[in-house]
Each structure stands twice: as C-alpha cells, then as structure tokens.
Amino acid sequence: MLRRRMLTTAAKAAAAAPAAAGAAASLAGKPTLLKSAAIFGSANALGFGISAATGSHLHLDLIGTGVFAVAAVATAGADARQRCSAGAVALWAVKLSSFLFYRALQTQHDGRLTEILSTTSGAAGFWFISFAWGWVVSLPHTIAAGVPAGRPRFGGPFDVLGLGLFAAGLLTETAADYTKWCFKADPANRGRFCDAGVWAASQHPNWFGNLALWSGIFLLNVPTLAADLPAGAGWLRRGARLLGGAASPLFLLSLFYGQATDAIANQAELARRRYASDPRYAAYEQRTPLVVPTIASLGRLFGR
Numbered sequence: 001m002l003r004r005r006m007l008t009t010a011a012k013a014a015a016a017a018p019a020a021a022g023a024a025a026s027l028a029g030k031p032t033l034l035k036s037a038a039i040f041g042s043a044n045a046l047g048f049g050i051s052a053a054t055g056s057h058l059h060l061d062l063i064g065t066g067v068f069a070v071a072a073v074a075t076a077g078a079d080a081r082q083r084c085s086a087g088a089v090a091l092w093a094v095k096l097s098s099f100l101f102y103r104a105l106q107t108q109h110d111g112r113l114t115e116i117l118s119t120t121s122g123a124a125g126f127w128f129i130s131f132a133w134g135w136v137v138s139l140p141h142t143i144a145a146g147v148p149a150g151r152p153r154f155g156g157p158f159d160v161l162g163l164g165l166f167a168a169g170l171l172t173e174t175a176a177d178y179t180k181w182c183f184k185a186d187p188a189n190r191g192r193f194c195d196a197g198v199w200a201a202s203q204h205p206n207w208f209g210n211l212a213l214w215s216g217i218f219l220l221n222v223p224t225l226a227a228d229l230p231a232g233a234g235w236l237r238r239g240a241r242l243l244g245g246a247a248s249p250l251f252l253l254s255l256f257y258g259q260a261t262d263a264i265a266n267q268a269e270l271a272r273r274r275y276a277s278d279p280r281y282a283a284y285e286q287r288t289p290l291v292v293p294t295i296a297s298l299g300r301l302f303g304r
Contacts, residue, residue, distance in 0.1 A: 030143070030146040031146060032075040032142050032143070032145045032146035033142055033143065033146065035071075035074060035075055036071050036074075036075055036135060036138060036142045037135055039067060039070055039071040039074055040067055040071060040131045040134045040135045040138075041131050043063055043064075043066075043067035043070065043131075044063070044064065044067070044127045044128070044130050044131040044134070045127070046063065047059060047060065047063040047064060047127050047130070048123060048124055048126075048127040050063075051117065051123050051127070052120060052123065057117050057123075058101070058104045058105060058108070059101075060104070060126075060130075061096075061097055061100030061101055061104060062097050062098075062100070062101040062104075064097075064127075064130045064134065065093055065096050065097035065100060066093055066094070066097035066098075066101075067093075067134060068089055068090070068092070068093035068097075068134060068137075068138060069089065069090035069093035069094050069097075071089075071134070071138060071142070072085070072086040072087075072089035072090045072093070072138065072141055073086055073090055075141070075142055075145040075146075076145060077144070077145040077146075077147070077149055077224075078149040079149035079154065079224075080154035081144075081154040081159060081220065081221070081223065081224055082144060082145050082149065082224065084154065084159075084163070084220065085140075085141045085144060085145070085217060085220055085221055086141065086145070088163070088166050088213075088216075088217055088220070089138065089141050089217060091170070092166075092170055092213060095170070095174065096173070096177075099177060103181065136247060136248060136251055137214060137248050137251065137252065138248070139244050139245055139247050139248050140214070140217050140218040140220075140221045140225075140245035140246075140248050140249075141217060141221060143221075143225060143241050143244050143245050144221035144224040144225050144241075144245065147224050147225070147227060147229050147230075147241070148229045148230050151227060151229070152223045152227065156223060158219050158220065158222045158223050159220055159223070161216075161219050162216045162217065162218070162219035162220030162221070162222070163216065163220060164216070165212055165213070165215055165216030165219060166212075166213045166216030166217055166220065167216070168212055168213075168216075169208075169209045169210065169211070169212030169213030169214070169215070169216055170209065170213050171209070172198060172205055172206075172208060172209030172212060173205075173206050173209030173210050173213065174209070175197060175198050175205070175209075176197075176198050176199065176205040176206035176208075176209055177206055179194070179196050179197035179198060179199060180194050180199065180206075183196050192275075192278070193271070193274075193275050193278065193280075193281050193284065195280075195284050195288075197301075198301065200288070200297070200300055200301045201288070201289075201293040201297040201298050201300065201301040202288065202289055202290070202291060202292070202293045202297065203260065203284075203285070203288050203289065203290050203291070204256065204260055204290060204291050205293070207252075207256040207259075207260075207291050208256075208291050208292055208293065210252065210256075211249060211252050211253060211256060211291070211292075214248050214249050214252055215249040217248075218245050218246060218248060218249055221245055222242070222245070225238070225241040225242045225244075225245050226238050226241070226242055256291050257290065257291060260290040260291055261290065272285070287300075
C-alpha cells in the first residue's frame with residue numbers, strides 16, 4: 001500500500017530523490033553504497049524482467065520491499081550498532097513485503113497501477129523509481145555500515161531513542177495496515193472510509209509509522225555517522241555522512257505531505273469525490289491530522 005501509492009506518483013516524487021541523495025554524493029566510492037546500489041538495481045531489474053515476461057505484477061512489493069532486507073544484511077557492519085540497524089531494516093522489510101505480497105495474492109488487482117504498468121516504458125520507469133527510492137531511503141543504514149567499527153559503544157541515548165522510535169513506528173504501520181485490511185474485508189463497510197483504530201488519529205497512520213521507523217533507524221545510526229572514524233575524519237566528512245543519512249526521513253516527510261496535500265498527484269481530491277455522499281468524511285478530514293497525530297487526535301483514539 002505505502003510503496004504502491006508512492007510509485008504511482010513516481011514522476012513527480014522522483015524529482016525529490018536526487019536532491020535527497022545529493023548529500024551522499026561526496027560519499028561515492030564507499031563499498032557499502034556501491035553494494036547497496038548493485039543489490040537494489042539487480043533486484044528491481046529482476047522485477048522488471050518478470051513483469052515484461054509474464055505480464056504479472058503480483059511480485060511488485062515482494063521484490064521492491066523485500067530487497068531492503070537483502071541489502072541491509074549484505075551491508076551489515078561488524079559492531080553491535082551496525083548489526084542492530086541491519087536487523088531492524090530486515091525485520092521491517094520482511095514484515096511489510098510478506099503482508100503486501102499476501103494482499104496482492106488475495107486481491108489479484110490494483111487499479112492504481114493498471115495504467116502506469118500497461119506499457120513497457122511505464123513498467124521500466126516504475127522499477128527504476130523503485131530502485132532509486134530503495135537506495136535513498138536505506139541511506140542511514142548503508143552509510144553507517146561503511147564506517148569502521150568502533151566507538152562510540154552501543155547502548156547510548158541515541159541507540160535507545162532510535163530503537164524506541166523504530167519500534168513505535170513499526171507497530172503503528174502494522175496496526176494501520178491490519179486495521180484497514182480487516183475493515184475492507186467486512187462487507188458491511190463497502191463504500192465507507194476507514195476511521196477505525198489508528199485511522200482515527202491520522203488520515204495516513206501507515207505513512208506516519210513508516211516515517212517514524214525510518215527516523216528511528218537514522219537516530220540509531222547517528223553516533224556512527226558522527227564518529228571521528230576512520231581516525232582523523234574531519235567535520236566535513238562527518239557532516240556529509242549525517243546529511244546523507246538524514247536524506248531518508250526528510251525525503252519521506254516531503255513525499256508523504258506532498259501526497260496528502262495533493263502537491264503530488266491528486267489522492268486527497270479523489271478521496272473527497274469517493275466519499276462526497278458521506279457527511280462524516282468532511283468532518284473526519286477537518287478534524288484529523290494528515291500524517292503526524294496531534295495530542296487531540298490521540299486523545300480521541302484512546303478515548304474511544
């Protein structure tokens with residue numbers, strides 16, 4: 001769901017990717033960045049090949065999201081923080097890709113992708129953007145994995161905060177996907193919008209969860225990104241690493257709010273048209289935050 005909505009607006013969203021990755025440009029030549037690019041590139045080339053050969057697109061999320069786990073494990077560093085980061089990324093990727101693949105097998109169709117995947121050029125563009133998206137979003141882990149293992153030792157404040165934020169984001173994303181899946185599976189909810197569970201606190205709680213977990217992965221890796229390693233690494237090099245790692249959550253933040261406000265595509269307008277006959281939707285849209293929940297919206301959630 002998350003990945004598919006993003007990639008259907010790939011042409012506009014892609015414009016942000018080079019800028020988001022620009023901070024990592026000075027890091028070219030790092031083995032982990034090259035290895036990550038090779039893995040994401042190979043996986044998405046395979047995905048395109050399957051699409052072109054079979055005409056089926058059920059494998060989109062299995063490959064496009066699942067490759068995060070392969071890249072994370074393949075680039076895992078030697079120390080505890082780097083391995084913890086790899087484990088966190090792999091856990092998220094396996095969880096989300098397996099759910100999305102199961103959903104694809106159940107539904108056998110996604111109307112949002114029909115047009116973009118109907119031509120060879122459209123499918124090629126889709127898989128190229130999938131490659132670029134994966135490489136940029138995984139930068140916090142990939143860049144940190146290329147720093148020589150050593151200090152600062154694992155277990156500090158950034159580690160605790162990062163893992164806590166990752167766990168909260170993972171749970172939120174999972175709750176959002178599960179709640180909406182169950183909601184849509186109930187025939188009584190046909191034609192209705194979902195405001196159950198975490199959807200009462202945010203119009204896009206799955207996006208919020210994804211943003212939170214990747215922000216957590218960035219925070220987890222901050223001590224490594226900012227470390228004076230290798231010996232003598234200057235402030236410019238450390239600053240470039242931090243900026244490159246921050247590109248991931250910043251890119252996701254701009255993308256999600258761009259989609260939520262119709263700055264990218266017209267998803268919000270389509271939702272208004274779909275539920276125009278339901279007066280509750282206008283009230284829901286007015287009182288519920290787009291992505292990041294507020295204290296008031298959380299109060300409504302837990303006050304139910």
